[in-house]
Amino acid sequence: MIQLIDVKKTFDDGKTVLKGISTTFEAGKTNLIIGQSGSGKTVLMKCIVGLFEPSSGQILYHDRDFVTMNKKDRMLLRREMGMIFQSAALFDSISVLENVMFPLDMFSYDSYKERRRRAQFCLDRVNLSDAGEKFPGEISGGMQKRVAIARAISLNPKYLFCDEPNSGLDPKTSLVIDELIHSITQEYGTTTIINTHDMNSVMGIGEHIIYIYEGNREWEGTKDEVMTSDNENLNSFIFASDLFRKIKDANK
Amino acid sequence: MLLSSYLHALGRYLILMGRVFSIPERFKMYLRQYIKEMIKLGTDSIVIVLIVSFFIGAVICIQIKVNIESAWMPHWVSGYVTREIMLLEFSSSIMCLILSGKVGSNIATEIGTMRVTQQIDALEIMGVNSASYLILPKIAGMITMMPLLVILSTFSGIMGAYAAAYIGHILTPAHLTEGLQYDFHPWFFWMGVVKSLFFAFIITSVPAYYGYRVEGGSVEVGKASTDAVVASSMLVLFSDIFLTRLLS
Structure with a gap:
């Protein structure tokens, strides 16, 4: 909390x-x-x-x-703490697996084998089992975000x-x-x-x-409450989108 | 106003150095970075050091022989002057000035890019002292490799002088050898090495400072890189005067 x-x-x-x-x-x-x-x-x-x-x-x-x-x-x-940045902020000079292992290498006292297994588990968790050897520049933006998630959860934050x-x-x-x-x-x-x-x-x-x-x-x-709020500023933010205005009108 | 901004920058630089020289979180990780930096900043600079020094050694030898040496000058003067210039100034100071361009822009760009792509923020959030993790191995790596580069530079410069003698036939190798051995003071060699250690610190820490405080995007990274090279070159030149006076 x-x-x-x-x-x-x-x-x-x-x-x-x-x-x-x-x-x-x-x-x-x-x-x-x-x-x-x-x-x-x-x-x-x-x-x-x-x-x-x-x-x-x-x-x-x-x-x-x-x-x-x-x-x-x-x-x-x-x-x-674990953090996923807007730009993913992966270390581009090391591989995807090394990125995920980085927090473990820095702070965990597990053996190399254990750390590598944990990093691979995190990559599996974000459905990137085969991307470990690639470099951040070789994968798509969505995959980079998933690697960032794997890195963020590697130390069980x-x-x-x-x-x-x-x-x-x-x-x-x-x-x-x-x-x-x-x-x-x-x-x-x-x-x-x-x-x-x-x-x-x-x-x-x-x-x-x-x-x-x-x-x-x-x-x-x-x-559930956000759609029915009568806060004017919130409504102007939420219903700036045409799609959400239509959804609101349909629910009336 | 200008003085105030310089003092402000000096203060920020000293604070950054305070963070850089702190106890590493995980020594093994720093050691790994240290070895990488020795290769990247030191070993990868060997070729340029050898090439530049070789040609400068040859040119000094030719210039002295053609323009200075005369019937009233001893025949060993070309070799003697070549050795003294290479040992006292070129291999330590001028070589560091050249390296400040290569190494300085590399460091400022690398750290600056890491800053604007939030990689430094990511390190901070993980609880890593980003200043120490990124900068300390670079400073230590360069300081370790610099004496080797100075020795290689001197050696290559002398080889250049021999090449001028053998290939250019402007003087005999025997005269060159005599000049190279004439009135040799070993301290001159050590003076170059000691000076280069200070310069190694300057050409790594100053660009690291410029890179670390970048805000913005690619334009700012480019500007930081240029500023870093200018500032570190100027500092090398200024400190050269003081170090030469101090060590002579």
């Missing part, structure tokens, strides 16, 4: 991007942060994982405050973060990625936070959704 308490972020140029966000992301659920481009959702995600320091507020990982934690404890906590996991992918591949993240969340009981503006993901796997509008938590609910 991750709790955010009044998280604010103001940059050096004086621009306040997060204006006091409080929410709770529960374990074993796919938690989605949605919002328009520039609303602050990426900044929020970066604050949660520690790539940005919040100006004020608390970020509690199972009651451990990440903001006030010392460097050593932060490093240890980070080993409980407690917390899984996904920044725009479907960015640049076709709808069918996006569905595969969403399903994979959702099933891994349930299987491992991870606290999963997905940063997205893909409405298909919202409707498919959004067990807990927070909508960020101009740096504020504007709305919070589930995928």
Whole structure:
């Protein structure tokens, strides 16, 4: 479980991007942060994982405050995290299998054979059993995302973060990625936070959704509630798509 | 304003170096990177070092013979000057200046690309000290390989001078040998090696700093690469003056 308490972020140029966000992301659920481009959702995600320091507020990982934690404890906590970046962020000078093995090589004290077996298991889990010897540049964008998922789960993380996991992918591949993240969340009981503006993901796997509008938590609910909400800003975001407007009209 | 920005950059560089020189999370992984970097930055530079040094050695020998040597100069002067230039300046300082272009742009581009493609963020999220993991093996690898490159450069330069003697027939090999052996101070060799260790640190750490702080995309990576080469070249030249004065 991750709790955010009044998280604010103001940059050096004086621009306040997060204006006091409080929410709770529960374990074993796919938690989605949605919002328009520039609303602050990426900044929020970066604050949660520690790539940005919040100006004020608390970020509690199972009651451990990440903001006030010392460097050593932060490093240890980070080993409980897995992250899938928008660009997959695979290390392009090493093979797919070596990418997945990297966190194990760095932090696991298992034998080489064990580590390799674990990495292959993770690749099997994301249906990439035969891609281990390839290099990231030789595989498609969807496969790269799946390798990123395999790398993220290799150390059995407690917390899984996904920044725009479907960015640049076709709808069918996006569905595969969403399903994979959702099933891994349930299987491992991870606290999963997905940063997205893909409405298909919202409707498919959004067990807990927070909508960020101009740096504020504007709305919070589930995928079933999102369609019937009377929040104007949320509605203008959700029903910007012609398809979703038609679905709403059909449900009336 | 300019001074303030330089001091600001120096501060950021020192903070980065503080992170670089910290205890590795997994020594074995760093060792693996260290060996890779020795090959990439050191071994892969051997050919260019040999070629450049060979021709410069030959050219120095020819220039001295043709333009300096006269009836009033001893016949060993070409060999003597060639040796002194190669040992004291070329193989340590000028070779590092040349390598700052090759190695510096390589390091700044590699780390800069890793930054803009979020690979450094990925390392940080995993709990890896990305500055140390990426930069320390490069600095250590280059410092290890640099004395070897200096020795090879000196050797190749002298071979170039012999080639000028044998093939160009501008002086006799015996005169060249006499000049190469005349009034030899072993400290001059060690001075070149000591200087090159400092330069190795500069041409790896400065580009790494430029690459590590890139923000943006490919244009910024290109700019960082150029800035890194310019800055490290200037620092090599400035520090050469101080080191030469200090070690002479």
